[in-house]
Amino acid sequence: MEIIATRPKSLTKAQFTYCPGCTHGISHRLVAEAMDELGMRNKTMGVCPVGCSVLAYNFFDCDMAEAAHGRAPALATGMKRARPDMHVFTYQGDGDLIAIGTAEIVHAANRGEHFSVFFVNNAIYGMTGGQMAPTTLPGMKTTTSPYGRDEKDIGYPIRACELLATLEAPYYIERVSLLSPQHVIKAKKAVYKAMKFNKEERGFTFIEFVSTCPTNWGYEPMKAFEWAKENMLPFFKLGVFKDKSIEEEGK
């Protein structure tokens, strides 16, 4: 019998604590598969955020640290500087990365820290029960924007990839989505590329996953995918925002 799909070695056997239909499981798997395929597990340390993925240290089977809310890039900086011979990644939600942790991510990117950031944009604060996030869409109702996000009052959602791409130092920045099998296949390639650049010590790499939170959006998982395709993708455009390998390799 031929095994064509199995649990990546870089994931532990612990059962995910995510809601049914949540895309956190897919993004975990993509990161773990890249670690497996690149043979990085025994040379990698990860940082999990405060958010629904706060327990990700139980899921990634490598040495892991749990950061305070938003501080993962600072921890990762300390870890990579302490062990430059090892590889480091962070896994962060939108509230974590582009609200409370804005300073940490911007400056880690600006220093061109040699680690990878996996950014789960589900346009909401999942863990705390569906409050407004810095990525919540205009008009979108959440438990703290019960009349819909009023961009004139609270501002527009922040596009993290575009923001970070204005900096000189980052090596590779791409936004992918997890909203269909085709999207996941593309996302897998991007994650692999980021981790490969990480392994090759090329610089700061950043992957944003346009994700879903069916529970707090109040949609069934399939409806959540459709909603995100219709509403999130026009605002959060998929694509590569920076890729220094293109110049370096003269392609």
Next chain:
Amino acid sequence: MADKVLMKGNEAIAEAALRAGCRLYFAYPITPQSELIEYMSKMMPKVGGTFVQSESEIAAINMVYGASGCGKRVMTSSSSPGISLKQEGISYISGASLPAVVVNVVRGGPGLGDIQPAQGDYYQATRGGGHGDYRNIVLAPSTVQEFADMAPLAFDLADKYRIVVLILSDGLIGQMMEPVEFQPAKTEEEIEELGKQHESWCMHPNEDEPNHHHHIINSLELDPNVLSDLVLNLEKKYIEIEKTEIRFEKYNISPDNEILCVAYGTAARITKSAIDELKKEGKSIGLIRPITLWPFPSEAIKQAINQNVKKILTLELNLGQMIDDVRLAIEGKLPVDFMGRVGGLVFSPEEVKAKIEEIL
């Protein structure tokens, strides 16, 4: 090696930290500690270490968290407003039982305050300025030499107990120049060895597949029963520290003492001058100078209350913070008087002498 060099306190502590094997330092500039970060920026590359000027004190302490989680000797420093920002990280580092050294060159507060020496951060330092049940070891130097000597001590204590050691200096000791003699510098091999003591728990990915492990640096535990056990384990460590790590200086303690002073850091230095003057006039005043502010030398203070002591005088450059610990220590046995200055003002030896004469 035994040659003395004239140095500012802030530079001396930086040099001593490097010699003690600190190879990672993260900080954000602030007066009156900027000479420390500047010294590190100059010298760290020369010893092959890491210096990062972070975007904030919050980031700096979290970089410390990450590096310490890898088992390395790491330090940050700041002055009062910056130390307030570090409290989040200090709480997490304490919860995760990590070693770290933090230097506070205290200035006048609250708020932005001023940049003169003060002792207004005593409560924050000794009560744990962050959230949750935890303790930091707090060391208070009163000379540049002692400030420098506290670097190796702080790293050793931090490593031994996996605890945050806070060195509570002030703007005067940070800025003042005094002759210092340094302990010999650790070799790179010795530093490497020091890191190994943490291998059973720290993050250190192992390239050997059979030796793969899954070490987690964490302060989260959602099961209250398990968290309770974790906090009670921290308490065991704190009790052990209270038993073994109390440090203090006795100055002019004798059965003739009529007044017992308690003061730390700069305030103690000035008090000593006043005591010397009074001695010339035949008046016997004793001083207990806590060197560890936590654990606090309560027993030493109690024991120093000789039969002739009529009063205790606590002297601080604040509104009266350590005085609470002094009162707790003596359990109401004697009246406790207070002399303080705030706003970055410092009392003079003459003023202290006058105060003592007034209450004699």
